Amino acid sequence: MEDYIIGIGKRIREIRKEKGLTINTVASSAEVSNGLISRVENGRTIPSLPVLLNIIAALDTEVASFFNSLPQGGKTAFIVSRKEEHAIIEKEDDAKGFQYKSIFGKSLSSIAFEAVLLEIQPGSERGKVETDAYEFKYMLSGSCVYNIGDEEVTLHQGDSIFFDGRIPHVPINRTTAPTSMLVLYFYLKDAEN
Amino acid sequence: MEDYIIGIGKRIREIRKEKGLTINTVASSAEVSNGLISRVENGRTIPSLPVLLNIIAALDTEVASFFNSLPQGGKTAFIVSRKEEHAIIEKEDDAKGFQYKSIFGKSLSSIAFEAVLLEIQPGSERGKVETDAYEFKYMLSGSCVYNIGDEEVTLHQGDSIFFDGRIPHVPINRTTAPTSMLVLYFYLKDAEN
DNA sequence: CGAGGATTTTTACTATTTGTAAATATCTTA
DNA sequence: TAAGATATTTACAAATAGTAAAAATCCTCG
Missing domain, CATH: 1.10.260.40 (lambda repressor-like DNA-binding domains)
Structure with missing residues (x-):
C-alpha cells in the first residue's frame, strides 16, 4: 500500500x-x-x-x-470464447422474445466487463430495466428501436450505441424479423466475489 | 469537487x-x-x-x-455511431491488407475505451504490435489466426478473444476471403488529450 | 411495549503532517 | 559559462485527521 x-x-x-x-x-x-x-x-x-x-x-x-492507469497485476495471455460455447443465460424474468448468450462472464477478466449476444424476436416485450453498467452495443443484424429514458433512437445493422445503463432502457423490435446485437457491459461497481 | x-x-x-x-x-x-x-x-x-x-x-x-463507480456528472443519455459514419483510420503504418473503421474514439466516453471495425484481406502482412490496452475482439465474418506472444489460436465467425495488448500480437488471414472483426480497446493509461 | 445489546454518532482533544513562502539546487540552452 | 527555467528543500504554522470514550440511536426479542 x-x-x-x-x-x-x-x-x-x-x-x-x-x-x-x-x-x-x-x-x-x-x-x-x-x-x-x-x-x-x-x-x-x-x-x-x-x-x-x-x-x-x-x-x-x-x-x-x-x-x-495505475499498475495492477498478474495476467494470462488470452482468453477465447467459442461460438459453440455461448451458453444461453437469463437476464430478465419478465422478458418475452429476448435471448441472451454469454461470451465472457463478469469474473473472467481483470476489467469489470461482460460480453453477451442478444437476439430479440419481433413482437418482443419487456419493461425498461436499469443496470449498474455502461452499455456498448453493436448491431449484428436487423433493426431495433432503443428507448432510453425519455428518448428513442432507431438502430440498424452496423450501428453502435453507448449509454449509461442506470438510465431506464429497453430495446424494442418493431420489425418482422429477429434482430441481434453484441452487448458489452462495463460495470460500475464491484461485483460480489 | x-x-x-x-x-x-x-x-x-x-x-x-x-x-x-x-x-x-x-x-x-x-x-x-x-x-x-x-x-x-x-x-x-x-x-x-x-x-x-x-x-x-x-x-x-x-x-x-x-x-x-462514483457518480460522474451531467451526461448525454447516449451516443450513437452510425455504420455510414465509420471513418477509415490508420492504426499501423507498415500494415498491408488491414482496414480500420472507427466506431467510438477514445475521447467519446468516460471509460477509456475505443471501438473499431477491422477488416483483414487475405495475404495480409503486419509485424506484431503492442498496445497499452486490453483487447476484446468479436469475429464478425471469416476466420483468422491470432498470434499472441508465442502462441497461436484460430478464430472463426462468432468467436471472441480477450487478451492483454501489451503482449506482442498480430492477426493473420491465411484464408482466401476477407475477415472482419469488432475490436474493443480498454486503455490502461490516460491518453494524450 | 420495554429492556438490553448492537450499532452509529458525537465530543473533546492530541499528534501529526499537509501545505506554504522562500531559499537553494539543478537543469537547460544560447 | 552564465542566465533563466525548473525542481527540490527548509522551516514552520495552521488545520484537521484520527482517537477513545461517551452519548445517542436503532433493532430485536421476550
Whole structure:
C-alpha cells in the first residue's frame, strides 16, 4: 500500500511529462504550491483528497481513468470464447422474445466487463430495466428501436450505441424479423466475489 | 469537487450496506476507529489517502472500480455511431491488407475505451504490435489466426478473444476471403488529450 | 411495549503532517 | 559559462485527521 501511494506520485509525474507540463503550471492550475507538487511526485508528501483531485483535474485527466492507469497485476495471455460455447443465460424474468448468450462472464477478466449476444424476436416485450453498467452495443443484424429514458433512437445493422445503463432502457423490435446485437457491459461497481 | 468528496463517503456507506457490513467490522479491518468511518460516511472528515485505500480494501473492493463507480456528472443519455459514419483510420503504418473503421474514439466516453471495425484481406502482412490496452475482439465474418506472444489460436465467425495488448500480437488471414472483426480497446493509461 | 445489546454518532482533544513562502539546487540552452 | 527555467528543500504554522470514550440511536426479542 505504501507502494501504491508512491505509485500515485510517480503516475502524476508521468502524466505531467507526457503532456509536457511544468510543475509550476500544474501547481498554478491546481491552486497549490509548486513545492507541494514536487513533494508529492517524489513521495515526500501524501496529498489530501481535495488536493489530489485538483492535481488530477490540472492534468486534464479524469479521476476514474487516473486510478485505472495505475499498475495492477498478474495476467494470462488470452482468453477465447467459442461460438459453440455461448451458453444461453437469463437476464430478465419478465422478458418475452429476448435471448441472451454469454461470451465472457463478469469474473473472467481483470476489467469489470461482460460480453453477451442478444437476439430479440419481433413482437418482443419487456419493461425498461436499469443496470449498474455502461452499455456498448453493436448491431449484428436487423433493426431495433432503443428507448432510453425519455428518448428513442432507431438502430440498424452496423450501428453502435453507448449509454449509461442506470438510465431506464429497453430495446424494442418493431420489425418482422429477429434482430441481434453484441452487448458489452462495463460495470460500475464491484461485483460480489 | 466538494460534492465529489462527499460522494466518496456516501459510496463507502452504500457498498458497506450492500455487503451487510457494520461500521465496526470495516473499521477493524481497515485498522481505524469506528468513529472515523462514521465521520467519513457522514462527510464530517476527509480521509487521508492511506486511510481511504485501507477502507476500500476493507470493503473488498478494488481502487479502480471504486472510483469507477462514483457518480460522474451531467451526461448525454447516449451516443450513437452510425455504420455510414465509420471513418477509415490508420492504426499501423507498415500494415498491408488491414482496414480500420472507427466506431467510438477514445475521447467519446468516460471509460477509456475505443471501438473499431477491422477488416483483414487475405495475404495480409503486419509485424506484431503492442498496445497499452486490453483487447476484446468479436469475429464478425471469416476466420483468422491470432498470434499472441508465442502462441497461436484460430478464430472463426462468432468467436471472441480477450487478451492483454501489451503482449506482442498480430492477426493473420491465411484464408482466401476477407475477415472482419469488432475490436474493443480498454486503455490502461490516460491518453494524450 | 420495554429492556438490553448492537450499532452509529458525537465530543473533546492530541499528534501529526499537509501545505506554504522562500531559499537553494539543478537543469537547460544560447 | 552564465542566465533563466525548473525542481527540490527548509522551516514552520495552521488545520484537521484520527482517537477513545461517551452519548445517542436503532433493532430485536421476550
